[in-house]
Amino acid sequence: MNAADIIILLPLIVISAAAVIVMMTIAFYRSHVLTSVLTIAGLAAAFIALLVISPMAPRSVTTVLIMDGYALFYIGLVIAAAIAVSALSFDYLKGRACNQDEYYLLLLLATLGACVLAASSHFVSFFLGLEILSVSLYALIAYLRVSERGNEAGLKYLVLAGASSAFLLFGMALVYARFGTMELAQVAQNSGAEKDLMLFTGLALIIVGAGFKLAAVPFHMWTSDVYEGAPAPVTAFVATVSKGAVFALLLRYFTVVDIRNYTALFAIFTIIAISSMFTGNLLALMQNNIKRILAYSSIAHMGYLLVAFLASGPLAINAVSFYLAAYFVTTLGAFGIITILSGKDRDADELNDYCGMAWQRPWLTGIFTAMLLSLAGIPLTAGFLGKFYVVTAGANSALWPLVIILVITSAIGLYYYLRIIIVLYEQPEHEGPGPMLQHVTLTGHFVMTALAVMLIWIGVYPSPIISIIQAAVAGLK
Amino acid sequence: MILAWIIIIPLTGGLAAWYSGRINRAWPRWISLISLMLTFVLVLGLWVRNPVRDFSNSGATWLIEFDREWIPQLGISLHLALDGLSLLLLLLTVFLGIMSVGISWTEIRERVGFFHFNLLWILAGVMGVFLAIDLFLFYFFWELMLVPMYFLIALWGHENRRYASIKFFLFTQLSGLLMLIAILGLYFIHGRATGIYTFDYMKLLGTSIPGPAAMWLMLGFLAAFAVKLPAVPLHTWLPDAHTEAPTAGSVILAGLLLKTGAYGLMRFAVPLFPGAASDVAPIAMALAVAGIIYGAVLAFSQTDIKRLIAYTSISHMGFVLLGIFAWDRIALQGVVMQMICHGIGTGALFMIAGALQERIHTRDMEQMGGLWSKVPRMGAVMLFFALASLGLPGLGNFVGEFLVLFGTYRVTIVMTVLATAGIVIATVYALWMVQRAFHGEGREMRSVPDFSLREMALMSVMIVLLVWLGLYPQPVFDRGREALNNLQKSTAGTFRVVPDNVLRVSK
Numbered sequence: 001m002n003a004a005d006i007i008i009l010l011p012l013i014v015i016s017a018a019a020v021i022v023m024m025t026i027a028f029y030r031s032h033v034l035t036s037v038l039t040i041a042g043l044a045a046a047f048i049a050l051l052v053i054s055p056m057a058p059r060s061v062t063t064v065l066i067m068d069g070y071a072l073f074y075i076g077l078v079i080a081a082a083i084a085v086s087a088l089s090f091d092y093l094k095g096r097a098c099n100q101d102e103y104y105l106l107l108l109l110a111t112l113g114a115c116v117l118a119a120s121s122h123f124v125s126f127f128l129g130l131e132i133l134s135v136s137l138y139a140l141i142a143y144l145r146v147s148e149r150g151n152e153a154g155l156k157y158l159v160l161a162g163a164s165s166a167f168l169l170f171g172m173a174l175v176y177a178r179f180g181t182m183e184l185a186q187v188a189q190n191s192g193a194e195k196d197l198m199l200f201t202g203l204a205l206i207i208v209g210a211g212f213k214l215a216a217v218p219f220h221m222w223t224s225d226v227y228e229g230a231p232a233p234v235t236a237f238v239a240t241v242s243k244g245a246v247f248a249l250l251l252r253y254f255t256v257v258d259i260r261n262y263t264a265l266f267a268i269f270t271i272i273a274i275s276s277m278f279t280g281n282l283l284a285l286m287q288n289n290i291k292r293i294l295a296y297s298s299i300a301h302m303g304y305l306l307v308a309f310l311a312s313g314p315l316a317i318n319a320v321s322f323y324l325a326a327y328f329v330t331t332l333g334a335f336g337i338i339t340i341l342s343g344k345d346r347d348a349d350e351l352n353d354y355c356g357m358a359w360q361r362p363w364l365t366g367i368f369t370a371m372l373l374s375l376a377g378i379p380l381t382a383g384f385l386g387k388f389y390v391v392t393a394g395a396n397s398a399l400w401p402l403v404i405i406l407v408i409t410s411a412i413g414l415y416y417y418l419r420i421i422i423v424l425y426e427q428p429e430h431e432g433p434g435p436m437l438q439h440v441t442l443t444g445h446f447v448m449t450a451l452a453v454m455l456i457w458i459g460v461y462p463s464p465i466i467s468i469i470q471a472a473v474a475g476l477k
Numbered sequence: 478m479i480l481a482w483i484i485i486i487p488l489t490g491g492l493a494a495w496y497s498g499r500i501n502r503a504w505p506r507w508i509s510l511i512s513l514m515l516t517f518v519l520v521l522g523l524w525v526r527n528p529v530r531d532f533s534n535s536g537a538t539w540l541i542e543f544d545r546e547w548i549p550q551l552g553i554s555l556h557l558a559l560d561g562l563s564l565l566l567l568l569l570t571v572f573l574g575i576m577s578v579g580i581s582w583t584e585i586r587e588r589v590g591f592f593h594f595n596l597l598w599i600l601a602g603v604m605g606v607f608l609a610i611d612l613f614l615f616y617f618f619w620e621l622m623l624v625p626m627y628f629l630i631a632l633w634g635h636e637n638r639r640y641a642s643i644k645f646f647l648f649t650q651l652s653g654l655l656m657l658i659a660i661l662g663l664y665f666i667h668g669r670a671t672g673i674y675t676f677d678y679m680k681l682l683g684t685s686i687p688g689p690a691a692m693w694l695m696l697g698f699l700a701a702f703a704v705k706l707p708a709v710p711l712h713t714w715l716p717d718a719h720t721e722a723p724t725a726g727s728v729i730l731a732g733l734l735l736k737t738g739a740y741g742l743m744r745f746a747v748p749l750f751p752g753a754a755s756d757v758a759p760i761a762m763a764l765a766v767a768g769i770i771y772g773a774v775l776a777f778s779q780t781d782i783k784r785l786i787a788y789t790s791i792s793h794m795g796f797v798l799l800g801i802f803a804w805d806r807i808a809l810q811g812v813v814m815q816m817i818c819h820g821i822g823t824g825a826l827f828m829i830a831g832a833l834q835e836r837i838h839t840r841d842m843e844q845m846g847g848l849w850s851k852v853p854r855m856g857a858v859m860l861f862f863a864l865a866s867l868g869l870p871g872l873g874n875f876v877g878e879f880l881v882l883f884g885t886y887r888v889t890i891v892m893t894v895l896a897t898a899g900i901v902i903a904t905v906y907a908l909w910m911v912q913r914a915f916h917g918e919g920r921e922m923r924s925v926p927d928f929s930l931r932e933m934a935l936m937s938v939m940i941v942l943l944v945w946l947g948l949y950p951q952p953v954f955d956r957g958r959e960a961l962n963n964l965q966k967s968t969a970g971t972f973r974v975v976p977d978n979v980l981r982v983s984k
Contacts, residue, residue, distance in 0.1 A: 147829045235506050246751060300857075302761065358591075362499070373624065376544075378620060378623075378624055379618075379620045379621045380621065384617075384620070388613075388657070391550070391657060391661060392656065392661055392664075395658065395661040395662060395664075395665060403658060404658065407651070407654040407655065407657075408651070410649050410654070411647060411651040411654060414646060414647060414650055415643060415647065418627065418631075418643060418646060421634075422639070425588075425591075425628070425631075425632055427587070461547075462548055462549065463546075463547065463548050463549065466548065466550045466551075470550065471514055
């Protein structure tokens with residue numbers, strides 16, 4: 001390791017340093033404002049560091065981490081999402097009967113874990129990143145200890161994530177036993193196209209571990225409960241950062257291997273994709289809780305992403321990256337609305353809480369509508385182009401059955417998005433603000449507006465971001 | 478650039494109308510009216526400044542074009558273009574748009590700003606569909622017009638609006654996605670063959686596609702357009718949506734959204750896949766005839782006046798489908814004529830039905846009767862448009878239907894004869910409708926206000942137009958001729974107009 005290695009790791013180091021600084025500050029002086037400002041400043045500094053070091057990429061730092069354009073893109077995405085989540089969390093936590101400060105510490109650590117995953121080129125960093133992320137999330141999900149559902153969600157996540165980590169480790173051990181190496185690139189090289197039961201078992205177990213994080217069917221059982229129980233900003237974080245980082249890693253590995261050489265693995269992923277699309281969209285139809293609806297919708301979205309993932313090839317990598325960027329903006333926006341409207345005793349997650357919102361908060365309703373339409377994939381929004389891109393990738397690789405299932409299930413999905421939207425615009429039965437319509441601060445308005453602008457910008461003029469993605473992932477072949 | 482403005486003005490007008498609704502209820506109406514008037518002037522300007530020309534020597538296709546890069550990485554551009562066909566449909570769009578704003582003046586009392594926002598955005602989407610010749614852009618507008626239409630039905634509709642709006646949305650969305658897959662299929666086939674990955678219609682035209690693939694892709698397009706049109710087994714969303722929508726929504730649905738389906742068939746489905754299209758032509762024409770008769774018979778048995786009008790639309794659009802798949806010079810002229818006259822005539826019928834409902838709070842014809850003595854002006858106007866709907870010579874619809882039948886006769890006699898039966902039934906339902914609503918024993922009801930000056934003004938314009946189109950349709954033919962020739966030229970030699978060889982008469 002030399003100076004250049006240290007410099008290129010600057011974004012990760014800045015986040016770690018920010019975590020330490022926040023921890024020290026809390027020890028001496030508790031102040032919600034100070035902590036949150038430090039956190040956001042730290043993340044912003046990391047983002048700037050990212051831009052500064054980007055000309056140096058690609059560069060492998062030892063065999064464990066690789067800082068190439070692909071990693072930088074995903075780290076940037078993760079940091080940006082973390083900034084949005086911290087900003088949203090401030091109003092959410094303000095005035096609650098708990099220590100607000102440690103929340104930011106955990107958030108920084110979780111972000112660090114996700115960044116490590118995005119840059120991982122080795123089983124060790126894979127596992128380390130995943131654990132840093134998961135352990136922080138256990139605590140974050142159960143952060144509001146007065147909330148029963150929060151505790152239940154935290155415990156559920158802990159048990160299942162622990163089990164899935166065990167699967168993951170066992171899978172890694174098998175692969176290591178077979179090849180004697182833990183570097184992703186070497187594993188990929190050795191594996192070739194030979195039929196090898198040990199390798200296959202190892203990879204399958206790794207897929208179980210990753211599938212759990214992605215909440216793909218059949219590893220999705222935790223999703224709706226955790227989404228519902230966790231504080232809304234944490235849900236946003238789980239839905240975006242944690243899934244995005246794992247998907248980035250998965251894509252990196254299987255791009256090297258080219259999944260289409262492995263019939264069995266390909267079949268497994270196909271089944272996972274199809275069942276995710278169906279299960280997510282069908283179960284979402286039956287929910288009345290917005291967080292649960294979004295939980296199932298996120299399962300469906302992972303299914304769509306897997307279609308592009310299975311398409312493999314340069315177009316597919318672009319499609320996945322674009323889709324994830326669009327999905328980040330959209331999901332943060334949707335959960336952001338829930339966050340800023342949530343009251344102190346419970347989150348604004350019942351459908352009824354939103355009845356007639358349009359006549360009291362036209363601006364926020366407009367943004368929420370845009371986010372939901374984006375999830376549904378309607379034009380002028382980022383989600384439309386994302387879905388278009390994914391279908392394009394699928395069509396390019398002639399995965400017709402998958403593409404047609406994607407189309408059918410996304411048409412089913414429309415139903416529940418429209419259902420929420422109609423509730424927003426209904427004439428409320430009683431006058432005056434609903435119980436859950438909290439006062440929204442300027443910060444909340446600002447973050448939401450920024451997200452909405454990004455949503456429309458990506459949806460209307462995507463050419464710059466496509467160029468960025470193309471440049472970033474070009475090295476990944 | 479003027480083509481872009483035609484779309485931008487309603488879009489911005491819509492936003493302004495929405496916002497102004499928070500300040501004053503009257504503003505959205507005026508803003509919508511002004512922005513549509515402005516668009517109307519622009520379109521009329523296009524008409525005047527581009528006299529009918531003969532393209533046959535120059536090889537040009539478009540009157541004017543607008544082409545900018547949009548997403549060059551994927552070969553997508555903002556490519557708008559105008560020919561005679563699009564120009565006629567643009568005029569129809571803006572005209573019906575103005576009528577819709579006019580007819581909603583008193584009907585819509587709540588959420589006025591948002592209503593007009595939706596109205597203008599639908600119109601912008603429809604005009605985008607008529608102008609876009611980049612397939613991605615076309616799909617973009619195709620989807621864009623759905624959401625505001627959904628809102629229009631779901632928020633301002635009648636009793637059963639929730640069901641109707643969701644049904645409408647799911648039908649159109651699913652079929653639209655099938656079209657998207659077909660578009661992508663075409664994109665990749667063309668890209669692999671030539672190395673140029675593009676969504677541009679002009680470049681994709683004439684791509685040689687292996688047989689079965691062409692059929693699948695064509696079916697993808699056909700799915701979207703047949704649902705919109707609607708062709709018979711896919712029509713079930715229409716009676717619900719048309720009945721439950723507010724008046725302006727029904728006018729736009731019947732007058733414009735159905736036309737986008739027909740336009741799509743003429744512009745995209747047939748020219749891009751002439752071989753496959755001619756293979757399905759017999760089936761499509763059979764469905765068209767089935768639609769003509771089925772729609773007419775069902776219209777006859779309705780008691781809800783809006784539902785009745787909705788079913789007549791199915792019948793009338795059957796003629797459009799028939800004419801398109803005959804792909805005959807005269808039949809296509811008839812199709813264009815039929816599209817315009819159906820837009821105006823059915824729009825007017827829905828406006829009368831809406832006005833009736835606003836006054837007597839029912840659409841049930843059993844509850845009506847004897848209205849003529851109370852509201853003679855409404856009765857007379859209704860009678861006029863009912864006569865237009867049944868195809869009275871001297872009015873525009875007659876010209877359209879006659880030409881479609883005339884052109885189709887040269888291709889297939891059986892279909893023509895069967896389709897003509899539809900006209901007979903049309904006479905029955907149209908007169909029956911007037912008779913039940915306006916004649917006979919009246920219910921006791923308090924005095925009903927007749928058409929106001931505003932409503933009479935709107936109606937008179939439409940009456941004048943239909944009479945004019947019926948007596949002097951030549952300008953429309955002149956406008957459409959070059960565009961239709963170009964469409965036919967692009968399929969020359971590949972669209973075999975022989976649904977039934979046996980029955981074919983001389984060329």
